[in-house]
Amino acid sequence: MAESYKEIEVSCPICEIVKNIQIPQSILTQKRFGIIKIQVPQGGVCKEHQFIVFINSKGNIMGYETIDLLMKAESPPKENVEILNLNYFIRNFGLYGILSLIHAKIFNYQIYLLRIKRDEKFLALINRILDNLIPEIYREANKVIFLDESDYDNIRLKGNAALIMDSHQNILQTPWDQKLKLKFEENLIEKALEFFDEKEQFLILKRGIKKLIKEAEYAKNALEKVKIIYEDDLIDQLSQDLMEPRINRYRLLLLKEFINRRFSKKLSDEIKSKVEDFLALL
Ligand SMILES: [Zn+2]
Known part of the structure; x- marks a missing residue:
């Protein structure tokens, strides 16, 4: 079934340029997540800024969070590489998505990804890369798990202590205190992006x-x-x-x-x- 969208009017919290963006209807009809975070990439609303919009299940905007990190022009994607660079991950999950994934991995929160049109190999790769970021004794069995979108209401999530992201780069649930901004992770990514070589990038993070x-x-x-x-x-x-x-x-x-x-x-x-x-x- 084709995904339907709802348009909401968003204004950039920094320069106040206004533009309509599309939100998948499926995440508005579910009630379980409360306020969700929509990632607006650079160029999504205005040319310069990227930010997060908090919306409730009615599609009303409840707040904004800005991201200071500015992405440089992207390098061309590499074909068929086993170790993928950071830009690839940012393209896939969005910058805030990456910050959230790293935060969840370090601080031991369960991570659920709503199933993306990818195979298990992709999931294994994400898990391997995230595992690699932290010392071995902390890796444990806390792996990223795929969830089917039809399971929105059926899934028995471990309380609220899970990070849940969908396939549109939206963050459905962050389990940590909202006061805890992801500045640590943002600074790390900023430093890592000074390098193009993926080994250097991941070494900086590590x-x-x-x-x-x-x-x-x-x-x-x-x-x-x-x-x-x-x-x-x-x-x-x-x-x-x-x-x-x-x-x-x-x-x-x-x-x-x-x-x-x-x-x-x-x-x-x-x-x-x-x-x-x-x-x-x-
Ligand atoms: Zn702006």
Whole structure:
């Protein structure tokens, strides 16, 4: 059956140029996902910007999120390669899709892709590449799984703790806190895209992720020795132990998320903010 579309009027959150874009009707008729994220690529509404539009099941726009990273002109796609470059993946999943996939992989969220017109070989390739980004001990059995679109309502998803993307590059569900912007992943991709060679690109991603995980492991060790620790003290300690500049609060939030998702919630809860403590006294 041919897919039907609904047109919605979108204005670029940066330059305010207005254009109608098409949304597949199928994702509007389902109710299970609540607010979905539509990726608008550069050139989709205006020439310069790419962003995410949040829409509800009635097709009303609930908000926007901007993506700062600007894509350079694309290099020609390579034919028949086993290791595909990053641009290929961005073309397939959209930039926000890639950021979400990487985030889900690092932080151990189940990933569902609504079945795309591809075979299992493509799925195996995605899994191999995502697995390769993180150290072996964290790969586990958390593989990307295909879902059939007809299963929208039948699927028994693991609570809400799954990333769900469709074949139109739309993000149906992101399981993490909406406050957690994907800036870490965005910075990594930006650095990786400075290279064309796919091995270099993935090496950059791998290194950046490894560094984050190493910090999280150090933080875990520190937390195991105490009952509570204040954010600032933990930041000081990490900086001393790793002989690195002090990390910022966003980075700490990522470490906390990693510890929560990979080790234990109890440990991540030991990290306290002085502000929270103060508020508790009021
Ligand atoms: Zn614009």
